[in-house]
Amino acid sequence: MSMSSGAPKTRFARAWDSDLAWAFRHSPIAMVSFAMAVILIFAAAFAPWIAPHNPFDPATLNLMNGFTPPSTPNAFTNESFLLGTDNQGRDVFSTILYGMRISLFVGFSAVGFAMVLGITLGLVAGYFGGWTDAIIMRIADIQLTFPSILVAMLIFGIATSITPVEYREQMAIWVLIIAIGLSDWVQFARVVRGATFVEKGKEYVQAARLIGRSPVAIMVQHILPNVLSPVLVIATISLALAIIAEATLSFLGVGAPPTQPSLGTLISIGQDYLFSGEWWILFFPALTLLALALSVNLLGDWLRDVLNPRLR
């Protein structure tokens, strides 16, 4: 059944008609989780314009507002906050928006870093094989033995101890990105290497080698576009994992500094007050974190089913 009849379609028509788009339009779960992720990412990106308060501007803070329950006027100031305030009188809704900004920034940057590193090493290992492959994959295997959260903690620990104290807070976010990114490249490298290995054996690559195209050109122009769909799946799942890893590290106090609280930091603050009845300080950041991770995970799960029909 060839579909060669008819004129070529436009780029948009092609995308709209693709199996991926069709599957998306017919999956309520995919559409809802996509919408949820987009709304959360949007809210985080435009936090300064959306948030009713700037939680990091001491001038606007009033300690008297501390521990105000959600949507209830404060006993002293009579101010009301949608999701209440924390111990320092910061609006929880605003801290969540700003915290999500940090969480997402770290998540996206770490996954981007891991992706670039992993794809490059995976392509090189898969294409050249032999010793190059053996060395890269041995390193990957060894690192894989160590859980990524531990690797991230170690990198964070080492980086913190070699950074002078006065720069630690400034550097913390970047250290966090590198730590999570370095702990996650292996997934990408393994998948890309495996796919490259398969693609390399295909005849279109031999056709390109036949006319003397360079290995770099073959890797970038021919192989890379063909290994991207598993990468997309891993990237999505990795984003959820990176957000969770960041939250975990920040919760443990080895992540985002108190001056730039992420969702994990907020939960860790909230934990102190959970048992004395101020549940909202923990509950709303936790709910946001869950919503973020869940929507991204749902998308990733759906993508894997669609791009890998065999795995359904």
Place this chain on the structure above:
Amino acid sequence: MLSFIIKRVAQSVLVLLVVGLIAFAMFRYVGDPLDAMVSIEASVEEVERVREQLGLDQPFFVQYVRFLQGAVQGDFGISYRQGEPVLDIILARLPATMELAAISGTFAISMGIVLGVFTAIRRDGFASSLIMSLSLVGVSLPTFLIGILLIYLFSVELDWLPSFGRGELTDIGLWETGLLTTSGLKALILPSITLGLYQMTLIMRLVRSEMLEVLRQDYVRFARARGLSDRAVNFRHALRNTLVPVITVTGLQLGAIIAFAIVTETVFQWPGVGLLFINAIQFVDIPVMAAYLMFIAVMFVAINLLVDILYVAVDPRLRNQETSV
């Protein structure tokens, strides 16, 4: 087969040497170890004397070998923060982590495999769809959040189980166990669930996808075409083949359990090595970090070696590789 094992042992030794190098480099070059050992008023000569005594003026390689020698004998130096030998501190805290990891590991692996097989065989059923959806929520909930929620529910609201510590302990020689008293066992419940739940969902999802992969293979189709019962196809043919990749990942997950013990121990103030490590990072207590790193490395290498041997036991293709006739 023997050469395969020898290769793996050699690789393990290499891993340990590399991790040792990292640990040593940290130990030696992150800050000046002398700062922690010599009082601030000490004269330059005095510092130099101690430096010589400790062999810190020796070439890098000599120092590395000496560090390894020490490590093999369990000598990791003195904790900067507590001023006690690192080995003693770790040994005192090891039982807490081991008990926690063993119980939650057993829980995660057994439940993960059972649920994974179930959802693969009944892949279109209502129950397995429900389990799969819940598992997505499971992997989206960070371990620490699960812990906090469990504490809130069972300790604060219901007051059934303790929210921190190990409860009453019994000293059985080298080991202080919480497994022999009611309060010790009760104290283990929440941390074990917290630690095991996330790993269980991961193992379950993995077993499921591996099993589905195997169920699509030609030899499974052929087994069905021979009229074998579902039971024989699913539990003899498919499960055995699923085990090969599952063993590898289960090994990795055991490692992850030890790592995530850090988080659980923090949430439940569980006095294990994980809590020790996280404190060491916060206070830049390098000797403790280095020792913990070596300890983890030995654990992981041992687990992986075990996995490789299990592999050979399950897969005949690794056992006899003579060429086909």
Place this chain on the structure above:
Amino acid sequence: MTLLSIEGLRVEYPSRHGVFVAVDGANLTVEPGEIHGLVGESGAGKSTVGAAIMGLIEKPGRIADGTIKLKEEVISGQDEEGMRALRGNRISMIFQDPLTSLNPLFTVREQLTETIREHLDVSSNEADARALDLLNRVGIPDAEIRLENYPHQFSGGMRQRIVIALALCSEPEVIIADEPTTALDVSIQAQVLELIKDLARERQVGVILITHDMGVIAETTSRVTVMYKGQVVESGTTKKILTAPEHLYTQSLISAVPRATTKLYRFPLISYGEREADFQIEQIKGNWQAEVSPQDLPLLKVEGITKTFLKSGSILPSRRQYFTAVDEVSFEIQPGEVFGIVGESGSGKSTVARVISGLLRANGGAVEFEGRDVTAAGRGVPEWYRREIQMIFQDPYSSLNPRMRVDKIVAEPAKHLGLLQGSALQDRVYELLDMVGLGTAAGRKYPHEFSGGQRQRISIARALATQPKFLICDEPTSALDVSVQAQILNILKDLQEHLNLTMLFISHDLPVVRQMCDRVAVMKQGRIVESSETGQLFDAPRDAYTQELLRLMPKFDSVAV
């Protein structure tokens, strides 16, 4: 009494693009002891018929209509429990690929006794004895010892025998063999087909042999059913179908089958079903005719090339084991000639092609093109040589980059080698696409929008874009259906004749080689055992191995019954 009968079978697969009818109103009957051939090209629905009989149609597919009867007893529409009682018991199935049909983690004994005890009420000792008996019956030497072996310890042909033994566990009345020899070499194929023939004759088993290979049909079956696009177009005795087909499709199918006996000028193409526009060679003939080499030299001279591969690696060089894929191979190809290399899998024929094309570097020996050594330079072959040669690959589904637009694919060689740029390149690309019968609009599409035969045409356009003198064809049609193969082979013949192209033609298919080549070399285990004029090689082979190959090759003209 009719053993198995199918009436009005309809199988549907609902999908995004509507309901796909894989089998539409198929009828078929099998008598005891009969081997019934079910032929058709890919997508004809022949394997679906086999799966329907076994009750093994993959979801969401379903039998929408029709009945299947086994000795007057309706077996279609039963529940899973009822089907299982039949499967492997009264009806057995043999799959195509013996390498993947056996569970790698169980010994042969375990797999046999398990199946025996599922169907027969016997003790474990009796099951063991029966397992041994079955292995002996399918001709596995040292059966007693081999029972304890795992599948990976057997070769492909032996594994297919074990698969057959498994199918025989409980004396089935019907065996469905789905392309049972497609993955096997000619010599092993002959043995496995002989085994199936013996079973049918001695035990009065009815066999449905699903295949696309008309040679296999001619040699083994007594009756044939021909399918096209889900429908049975014709059914009758093998002799009648092969010699006097009635339906237009069967006629065109039969006429497209290459014969090993005589060389045809072109394959006749009776228009039926999908057929591409004709090949317009005149369009490019005017500005391109590969000129004959000036000197009195062979165009390509291969001298003593050897290629070894590492079989098992080791840190110690002395413990490494090598496998010699090509061993001191020499030959010459004259300008304008089509030179063929035939051999079974692993004979080294593709490795020779890869060495000549520069994709692999030989360990020894030399390749000369128009008298100039192209293998002497250190890294890879020189660029002038790359401009002179091109290659057409085996698998049209993997030889085109799926993420690249067709015009980019066709343009790449000429562009990279610096032969053409800009609008001149564009013009060449569209001219070529037009010439191979796809039209210029094809340039703006992606490979997945084309069928296998169309893709192979794109491959040809790409190869011609650099106006090469020498074309390497590595099994160019072995992944194609017979009717498409005929079209592509005709194109290659046109190219050779009108453009004076020189070709190296690699194939495992002897009849195809007879049709295409002027001279042929036969390879076995890395060496050339015989090399001569095509006619002479087929009519009077000198080497014992060549004689054996020709004897075992399924012959279209030898109808079995």
